[in-house]
Structure formats: structure tokens, C-alpha cells
Amino acid sequence: MSNSMQEAGRTVTIRDVAAAAGVSIGTASKALNGVGRMRQETRARVMAAARQLGFRPNPLAQGLLGGRTYTVGLITCDSFGRFSIPVMLGAEDALGDGQISVLMCDTRDDPIRERHHVERLLDRRVEGVIVTGRRTEPRPSIGRDLPVPVVYAMTQSLDPSDLSLIPDDEGGGVLAAQHLLATGRTRIGHITGPHGFQAARKRAAGLGTVLSDAGLRVSGEVLYGEWSEEWGRQGADILLRTDPGVDAIFCGSDQIARGVAETLRERGRRVPDDVALVGFDNWEPMALGSRPPLTTVDMNLNEIGRLAARHLLDIIAGRPGEAGVRTVPARLVVRASTRHGT
Amino acid sequence: MSNSMQEAGRTVTIRDVAAAAGVSIGTASKALNGVGRMRQETRARVMAAARQLGFRPNPLAQGLLGGRTYTVGLITCDSFGRFSIPVMLGAEDALGDGQISVLMCDTRDDPIRERHHVERLLDRRVEGVIVTGRRTEPRPSIGRDLPVPVVYAMTQSLDPSDLSLIPDDEGGGVLAAQHLLATGRTRIGHITGPHGFQAARKRAAGLGTVLSDAGLRVSGEVLYGEWSEEWGRQGADILLRTDPGVDAIFCGSDQIARGVAETLRERGRRVPDDVALVGFDNWEPMALGSRPPLTTVDMNLNEIGRLAARHLLDIIAGRPGEAGVRTVPARLVVRASTRHGT
């Protein structure tokens, strides 16, 4: 197997390849990299020797010379949580295609650790950094004058000269609202997370805009609370008391929606017949485990990660785009909680 | 800020430091690394210059020379799923302490991609590899004659000469069973995942052992099904029909337990008063969102990751342990589903 998988033991260098092929080390290099002129036969001989010996160029040496490391850092403040994971996945995907490897680290939301990791990444000469977060709330920049570009994904930097990619929460609210209107609902309530969260306010704003354009308003008031099932259960009771005729509820998260679904069932309201339900996140274990399965807004986190990676690669390649906070469209996933007969 | 954060612009080399300190490059190196003999004053002068200039040794150069990269690869087959994440976190934690950086990649369960990533990691001269998985089911080794050590975490290699760290599923079953017996339950049912899963069988075995030691047996039969809430709901109905007097149910996952909890409530059984409930995984969004919150078995995935990392570091450092499949103890987390008054 020595032809494709490096074996234990001494490392094969280009020197060995050159010797085996009976050429100089420089010629071997050129042959392997497909540059320079040389006889076809020579090139083939070198390639054969390299394959034969299981030669793998040492990236440290290459990097040392070329100044490139083909490595980027990925910093997560989410302890690899639910939100940053799809983002990382998308990023890893896009970077992998570009032959870039990913150095991963987790800050546990600790600025000290974060600083430490940034330093270490720079030590390692990463060519760029992606920062992901648990929420999209603005956060301090990881550093103004870093020698490499930085892109924020699923979190945003307070520094407007940084590029941040976040989901389109408002657009998600719009999608949910339009869908509910399209299915004939008019008394639409909204139960969501803490008012302190920009994401919660924006989702509510999206809903509000669509409703006022239709000459409607949110049934009751927007109910801000927590990102929990328990709050969903409570909120549903509050809403049913405020407006017993409510025929749809848009929730700020799938967890909240699940709590709402439970209360509705216990209060004898059928979903979706009596009350339609839309969640947010498309967190499948929650959305699918719910009865009925939830129609929900998917933030396209994979796409955010992919875009972040691509932007980073662009900047590294010297094609800087505009900085600032950029928003990635969301997508509605329709399931039984708004649709009969499924 | 040039003293602690590298600035944009040309990189500071040891050459610059040496020049600034008025010493030779070799002396500067020795001073910075605290080796060799030299006047205290000289050493101090070099250090000062280095700090002043914001010097950071280039790890590529160091690695090239020393043959070490201080890097390990982390391969996940779980798309960073629920199980591998805590493992990765633990690993990253342990490795970070050892000044080792982590190159991360995801295989999406695709052997081609996996192979590809392994090659790339070897190209980059990682000093070791950790493989994590979505389940603990045995899987093919990532390669017999790799030039670096490999440790499997939360997955196991079919090759017994590999070291694999997996949770103690059987022990988890024992913990659950003992807890239920200790709280006075005697008619204990078990609803779990597919019989095809070793994990499911082992958890059931743990339960079975404790019960037979107590002169009891599983109420009804062990109900194998799927890892879903829906199956939990179904299974609960089956069990209630088989043994209406069941006073406790141990579930193979928190999702199943959640489904069970719902059905029990709908059938008018109080949890834990009439039926105690124990889940598995300690997947907090599920376990805490359930009504009541679930007592459950925590597999200590963080610890598995940490141990995997430590073992890997040991092997890298030339202290190889024994190979084979090793098991990490689980831990019971008691919540309201088995305990009154919470």
C-alpha cells in the first residue's frame, strides 16, 4: 500500500524521489508540480517514483516557502451548539473544496479563551478566521488590526468594518406571515423569545409588516418570553385567554411552538384545523417530534456557513467585498401544523 | 498593541529580534527558548526586543525543523451531530491544554470523503487522529498502517488493535435499573431503539441483569423499535396494554421517554406517582422540555472526548496503552420523572 498511503517509518522526501528517478531535486520538484519544461518521459519517471515511494510533499516546507498555509481558523462561541454546527458544516464544506483545512476552536463564550485562541491561530499562520456564535446578537470584534481577514457567521461584530453574515430574521417572519395569510388565517398571534433579542424583535417586525399591509394586526400583543417549551405552554394559555378566536400562532422558535402545540391540544384546539402553527429554526428533532410536525422557518445555516467561507476565500484571494452586516434569506418548510391531510 | 497582537504588514522574524537586540540570530533563539548559557542581561534584552516587535515564532519553521506539527486531526462521521459534539468539545479541551491544535473534518458518513480527509490530514503531518461517530456501532478501521496513532471515540473500530472509547451502555442500564428499584418500583418496562443497535441491546442487558439479581424481570418484553418520540408514544400504549400495572419505564433514549411521557399523561397516568420514567442521553432540550423533566442517563461524552485526547497524547508521547474497546462510565441525572416534589 505504500503507493497511496504513507507508511510508518521515515518520511519520504523529494530528495528520495529525485534519487529514485535519477534526476536532480529541482527537476523532481518541477515534474511533480507540473511546471517548467522537460521531457514527457522524465516527468513520468518522477511521477512514478513518487507514487512508488508514497511521496507526500511536506506542507510545512511548502508553507514556509510560499508563505501560505492553506489553513483557516474556525472559532465558535457556541460550544458547537445547535446553531453554530450547521454553520461550521457549511463552512467546512466550502473550504474543503478549496483545499483549505480548518483549525477549530471553542471559546465557551469566554473572552480570555477567545483571545488565547485567536493568538494561537495567528501563531499558526491561518490565512483567515471565521467566527460563529450561538445567537446573532452583536458582539465585540475579535480584533481590529488582525493580519488576516475575519468573517462573522451567525453572529455579528459590533465593528461595522467587519463582514457579518446573519439569517434574515425579518424575512423569516414575513415568510411565516404570508404563509398563514395564504392559508386563510386572519387572527394571528405571536409568541416568541425575550424582547432583548434582536432576532425576536425582527421576526416580530416581519410578521407585523405583512399583517399591517393586509390591514390586520397581531392578535393580542406580541408575547415576549423565553426560548423554552415551558414559555410556549404559558404563552399559549395567555393568548387563548386574550383572544379565544385566534386561528394561527407564529412562534419565535420550534421549542416554543412545541409548548404551544401541547397546550392547544390540552385545551381542545385542533392543529391545524382550529389553530395553525408555525415555528422557527427547523430544528428537526423538535419540529418532527411535535404533534403535528411543525411548519417552520429554516434559517439556512448551512448556507450562511458556506457563504462565510466563500467570502473569506475571496478576501484571502484579494477580492474583498463590502463589509457590514449581510443577511441570508430564510426558507419556509411546510409541514402538518399548517396543512390539512398530512 | 504591537507587543501582543501581530499587526498587519510584514511578519517579524527572529532575525529582526536579533538585530534589534544587537545579538546574533542563534543567540536570540537560545534566549527566547530559555536554553544555553548567556548573561541574564542579554537574555532580557532579547526578550524585550521580541515583545517590543511582537515577535511570534513561525510554527511552520519550527515544525519543519523539529518534525513536529503540534496538530491532530479530528474526523467526525456524525456531521457534528448531537453525540460527536460533546466528544469533540472534550477532546478540544484536553488537546488545547497540551498546546495541540485541532484540524477538523466531517465525512458525512461517506467512505470516499473519509479516505480523502485522512490523506489530507496525513499530508499535513498531523501527529494523531481522533475519529468520532454518530453511534457506537463498530465500523471499519480508517487504516491499518497509518504513520500516526488513531483513537476512536463514541464509535468503535472493527480492528481490535485500535483503541476505541465508548460509553458504558450496559452500566447505564444498570444505573437506571438500580435507581428504579431503590425508589420502590418493581414492574419495570423497557422501551428502546432498534434491536440492531448494540447500544440498545446493552442497555437492555444492564437492566435485565439488575432485575434478575432482584428476582424480577422486565415487565412485558423489551420493546425494541426506533429512536423516535413517535415510537415512544406507541410503545407506551403497547406496554400499558401488556401490563396495565407497570410502575416504571426505562427508555433507551430521551426522545423515546418523551413520547412515553406524553402517552402516559394522555392515558391518565401520573409521572412519577403512578409510573416512574428514566430516559437515556441527557439531551437537555428534550429531557428538560419534557413534562415532568426526565431522570436520565448521561453518557459523559465530554469525558470520552477528553480521555480520547489524553490517550492520543500519551501514544504520541510514546506511552502507548493497551488497545481494544474501552468503556467510560455513565452517570445518572435524577429529575422529577422519578422523584416526587420537584
Place this chain on the structure above:
DNA sequence: ATGAAAGCGCTAACAT
């Protein structure tokens, strides 16, 4: 106590 020089593995000028 300090400096000079060799070399890690590789690439890219420059010679031949």
C-alpha cells in the same frame, strides 16, 4: 558568553 554555519523539505531563480 556569543557567533557562524549547517540544514529541516521544498521551490524558484539562475546556470548549464
Place this chain on the structure above:
DNA sequence: ATGTTAGCGCTTTCAT
């Protein structure tokens, strides 16, 4: 068409 050489940034003998 091929070989020789000079580094990339650093550590480590070996001289001084």
C-alpha cells in the same frame, strides 16, 4: 531539458 543554488524561519551543533 536538466542541474545547481539560494533561501523560507528556525534550532542546533560547533567554533570562537
